[in-house]
Amino acid sequence: MKRSSIKDIARLARVSHSTVSRALSGSTLISPETAGRIRKIAEESGYRPSAAARSLVTSRTATIGVVVTSIADPFAAEVVLGIEDAANDHDYSVILANSNAQPEREVRVVRAFEERRVDGIIVTSSRVGAIYVDMLSQTQVPIVLLNNQHPSEFMHSVMIDNVAGGLDATRHLVGLGHRRIAYIGDRFGCQSDTERFGGYRSALDLAYLPFLPEYVAHGDGKPDGGAPAMESLLSLPSPPTAVFCYNDMTALGAIRAISARGLRVPADISIVGFDDLFFAQYSAPPLTTVRQPMRDMGRLALETLLQLLSGAATQPNIKVPGELIVRQSTSAPMENS
Amino acid sequence: MKRSSIKDIARLARVSHSTVSRALSGSTLISPETAGRIRKIAEESGYRPSAAARSLVTSRTATIGVVVTSIADPFAAEVVLGIEDAANDHDYSVILANSNAQPEREVRVVRAFEERRVDGIIVTSSRVGAIYVDMLSQTQVPIVLLNNQHPSEFMHSVMIDNVAGGLDATRHLVGLGHRRIAYIGDRFGCQSDTERFGGYRSALDLAYLPFLPEYVAHGDGKPDGGAPAMESLLSLPSPPTAVFCYNDMTALGAIRAISARGLRVPADISIVGFDDLFFAQYSAPPLTTVRQPMRDMGRLALETLLQLLSGAATQPNIKVPGELIVRQSTSAPMENS
DNA sequence: CTGAAAGCGCTTACAG
DNA sequence: CTGAAAGCGCTTACAG
Numbered sequence: 211m212k213r214s215s216i217k218d219i220a221r222l223a224r225v226s227h228s229t230v231s232r233a234l235s236g237s238t239l240i241s242p243e244t245a246g247r248i249r250k251i252a253e254e255s256g257y258r259p260s261a262a263a264r265s266l267v268t269s270r271t272a273t274i275g276v277v278v279t280s281i282a283d284p285f286a287a288e289v290v291l292g293i294e295d296a297a298n299d300h301d302y303s304v305i306l307a308n309s310n311a312q313p314e315r316e317v318r319v320v321r322a323f324e325e326r327r328v329d330g331i332i333v334t335s336s337r338v339g340a341i342y343v344d345m346l347s348q349t350q351v352p353i354v355l356l357n358n359q360h361p362s363e364f365m366h367s368v369m370i371d372n373v374a375g376g377l378d379a380t381r382h383l384v385g386l387g388h389r390r391i392a393y394i395g396d397r398f399g400c401q402s403d404t405e406r407f408g409g410y411r412s413a414l415d416l417a418y419l420p421f422l423p424e425y426v427a428h429g430d431g432k433p434d435g436g437a438p439a440m441e442s443l444l445s446l447p448s449p450p451t452a453v454f455c456y457n458d459m460t461a462l463g464a465i466r467a468i469s470a471r472g473l474r475v476p477a478d479i480s481i482v483g484f485d486d487l488f489f490a491q492y493s494a495p496p497l498t499t500v501r502q503p504m505r506d507m508g509r510l511a512l513e514t515l516l517q518l519l520s521g522a523a524t525q526p527n528i529k530v531p532g533e534l535i536v537r538q539s540t541s542a543p544m545e546n547s
Numbered sequence: 548m549k550r551s552s553i554k555d556i557a558r559l560a561r562v563s564h565s566t567v568s569r570a571l572s573g574s575t576l577i578s579p580e581t582a583g584r585i586r587k588i589a590e591e592s593g594y595r596p597s598a599a600a601r602s603l604v605t606s607r608t609a610t611i612g613v614v615v616t617s618i619a620d621p622f623a624a625e626v627v628l629g630i631e632d633a634a635n636d637h638d639y640s641v642i643l644a645n646s647n648a649q650p651e652r653e654v655r656v657v658r659a660f661e662e663r664r665v666d667g668i669i670v671t672s673s674r675v676g677a678i679y680v681d682m683l684s685q686t687q688v689p690i691v692l693l694n695n696q697h698p699s700e701f702m703h704s705v706m707i708d709n710v711a712g713g714l715d716a717t718r719h720l721v722g723l724g725h726r727r728i729a730y731i732g733d734r735f736g737c738q739s740d741t742e743r744f745g746g747y748r749s750a751l752d753l754a755y756l757p758f759l760p761e762y763v764a765h766g767d768g769k770p771d772g773g774a775p776a777m778e779s780l781l782s783l784p785s786p787p788t789a790v791f792c793y794n795d796m797t798a799l800g801a802i803r804a805i806s807a808r809g810l811r812v813p814a815d816i817s818i819v820g821f822d823d824l825f826f827a828q829y830s831a832p833p834l835t836t837v838r839q840p841m842r843d844m845g846r847l848a849l850e851t852l853l854q855l856l857s858g859a860a861t862q863p864n865i866k867v868p869g870e871l872i873v874r875q876s877t878s879a880p881m882e883n884s
Numbered sequence: 885c886t887g888a889a890a891g892c893g894c895t896t897a898c899a900g
Numbered sequence: 901c902t903g904a905a906a907g908c909g910c911t912t913a914c915a916g
Contacts, residue, residue, distance in 0.1 A: 226904075281624050282627075
């Protein structure tokens, strides 16, 4: 059976379909009695306005497109939760698309968003930035980047304060007495990596600790990349006693590599992560890490987008502070280290 | 600047907009030269057909709605990844909605899906089933339930084989020599809980082990519910030596409670989970669990939906086998147990 | 092979 | 306060 349209309601209410439209949209032009009667009929017949028809004339869809590398990435999932939650509050829907970090797919995603005339787009943790810049210049669709590569002047963004986070993490290690502190970064050299590394460097400088290039290794942001990076550090003539990792996933891999060598965390080596993913508190040992307020960041991204849509003045680049969470993966170095 | 429409392309190509429509949709009616010329112009001007306008006449949207309790739940995230991935293959988009297990919100979600005229709906792990039954009867929109409450005769579903999973998990413990085996279920009494419990019972029966009601406790599917349930089991005069948990999250809480008592897993108590979430391999200790092929299940749900949409005959209730993954949270019981 | 016309379900000036 | 009319951007019989 076909869904009923505004005309069906009009017929039942013995008014014109224009009147129905007005009554249902809460126009003050309509007499309260008529409006009430129409709304009752619409309710009873289970009428649902067609979003497509409405958007065709209003040229807005109340839909925003969200691109994530993978929704199965816990960081992305938390961010999307925040976005969807906030969207729901404002009667917006979220169209989700995974890019899988495949450029070809990223292009298709953008096409799909354009065809669906999303009102705005949020891109989370993408390494591809250029494609969105192009899109923006062609479509006028506001875009908000979350923890993304180089937000340009055209782009609004929500970013964690990577520098301060890296600084806090590394200072925590310095404070525990570590002097040989390594960094396992992300081999793709994205902005967050550069900035977290920057925080690490600053902390070394502040403590008058020398920066040793051999104490920098690179993973891929996941455990399987973190493990070999840690192995290479362990093979050093004078291995580090503490490692600040680009993120929690990398830290998990690092811990795995350390255990594989028969060493213990934190007794032999301290580990700090970044993100504070849900399971950071359940890892072995529970992870000291820099917490990103992921849901809040998602919500903030959506609200920024909505402000952009309403034409309100917006702070173009929002920086959110992280928070060091100390758990059991860090301790003072051993005496003889 | 406004997006160009089919009319703009028609003007540029000096043809009617009908011809443009046909050329772009690959109609064989159009001469190859004309079609090529039109496509080239459309390409150059960055034309994107309006999905809304198209759907208004075709009365399909190539969109499916997905309801999850929370996208931040790792199980849901993996499932959604599978759905989105498969949807992408078939040029469908996914509208995502979190219900947060709030009935009021679940209703709004359904309304939004109706207004957007989604072609079909997938509901994952919802405790509310009735609302979707109602919707189905009103809208003809096919619905596929994934690991959901009571798939009725109107509903198609993809389910993990909970009974076999519970059976395997418990038999594994029996095989290790355990005789005092407990079960921590989900207090909401959903179908998967009932079925996993059923598998547990069968395994006890097969091993001629008595079923003891005091060996059944209830959590809430999350660590914070699993921990107190485990505590109550530990307070028993003769506590169990092994526990099969409703899911990995519950198992995490159980392990936490065990550690809090100064006991060890698996030396003192063996623990089996269910799901094999990503971090099950990184927990302390790595978790023995029943793996659900979450992505495949998501993909299967989408493909079932597409078959329903195409009117093809479909197997209404698909049961997917789980797989016992043995890690380090289980071992033989201590001698004196 | 191509075009003119109708229509999908809405919103919104324009009249009254 | 209400209605008739136009139009959003498409697709698709119907003619030719």
